[in-house]
Amino acid sequence: MLPAILLGILAVTCCYFVARPLSYLLLKPLGYVSESRLLHLVVRRFISTLIILFGLYIFLRLAGLTEFAVAVMSGTGLLGLILGFAFKDIAENFISSLLLSVQRPFRIDDVIEVNGHLGVVKKVTARATTLVDFDGNHIQIPNATVYKNTIKNLTANPKMRGSFTLGIGYDNDTKSAQQLALTIIGNQNAVLNDPTPQVLINDLGSATLNFTIYFWVNSEEHSVLKVASQLMRELINEFTEHGISMPDDARERVLLNSQGEDIYPAKSESRQTGNPPSSAKKPHTSQVTASSVDDVSSDTGEIREQAEKSRDPEQGSNII
Structure with a gap:
């Protein structure tokens, strides 16, 4: 009996020291299939555990504890099942981590x-x-x-699309406004030529004809929000200079006197043209100089x- 027990102890010891290098050796082919660190770690530890359990099983067999060995193996499986139900969420999270690491x-x-x-x-x-x-x-x-x-x-995909809406008055030349907007967008260095920018009519408002401007930028180099902000400012300046009205999409009440004349003609003129009265008109610059260009x-x-x-x-x- 004693020699068998000593032989069993030797088997367990050998399996323990062989488990780690043998798991690395058996894991080498997996490196050609997946680069997942977590998968490599899990498989390596699984192989090591199996080798050690195999050594323990040999020890119990040599010691004449075959029934006990079977009971231990069965109990280990039952314990694993119980722990699996108890820690279901943790197990789910771990499996998800493994899948993310692989995919x-x-x-x-x-x-x-x-x-x-x-x-x-x-x-x-x-x-x-x-x-x-x-x-x-x-x-x-x-x-x-x-x-x-x-x-x-x-x-x-580093290419990202940005968009914003801009409304012009119905009395404007729609085609000219679209062409002007495309020219301004095309002159912006941050805007990509492929895919091409687009200026499309998307809505007929109560006071404005609304365009949606679509443009693409390299998101690794430029910010979509910053580019959109600069484009909006340039479009407003250029539209104002070219006499393209951008009326407020709001309803105004016009007060008439007994002769049917507008009591506040300045406001009426502002409403029709989409621009503020001449006395309140703010100066603007038609071109954006290098010093005024935003950081995009x-x-x-x-x-x-x-x-x-x-x-x-x-x-x-x-x-x-």
């Missing part, structure tokens, strides 16, 4: 939107995905939530820099 729907520093949260991916651990939003806040989203919800990746650079780089310098809200290494 990689996004990368570190990508700008994504998940479950209503928009930000730069700072870190993905076995528990959660950490985003840094454009207000500088850290947002931790459980990986189960990330995997089950729609993921909007704004970095996979993207904020993504700054947020990435903040994310890199900020403290990690959660310990753990990246799994993607």
Whole structure:
């Protein structure tokens, strides 16, 4: 009996020391299939555990405890089943982490939107995905939530479309206004030529004919919001200079005297032309000089820099 027990102890010891290098050796082919760090870690530990359990089983068999060995194995399976039900949410989150690590729907520093949260991916651990939003806040989203919800990746395609609406009076030449708007948009260096910008009529308002201006920018280099702001200012200046009215889409009550004349003709003139009275007319510049051009650079780089310098809200290494 004693030699068998010693032989069993030797088997357990050998399995323990062989488990780690053997798991690395068996894991090598997996490196050609997937680069997932988490998957490699899980498979490596699973192989190591199986090797150690095999050594323990040999020890129990040599010690004459075959029935006990079977009971231990059965009990281990039952215990695993019980723990699986007890920690269902944790298990679901871990499996989601494993799937995210394998499939990689996004990368570190990508700008994504998940479950209503928009930000730069700072870190993905076995528990959660950490985003840094454009207000500088850290947002931790459980990986189960990330995997089950729609993921909007704004970095996979750097080209991003922006749009805004601008209304002109019905007394204007619509075609000329569209051509002028396209010329102004085309002169903006931040706007891409492919896809081409568009100026389309989308609504007939009570006082204005409304255009929707569509344009594309490289979101890695320029901010859509900043480019839209500059385009709106330039369009207003150029439309005003070319006499294209932009009346307020509001209803005004006109007061007439007994002869049927407008009591406030200045306001009536302003309403018809879409411009303020001459006495209140503000000066404007027809051309935008280099010194007055807005900074239209993207904020993504700054947020990435903040994310890199900020403290990690959660310990753990990246799994993607």
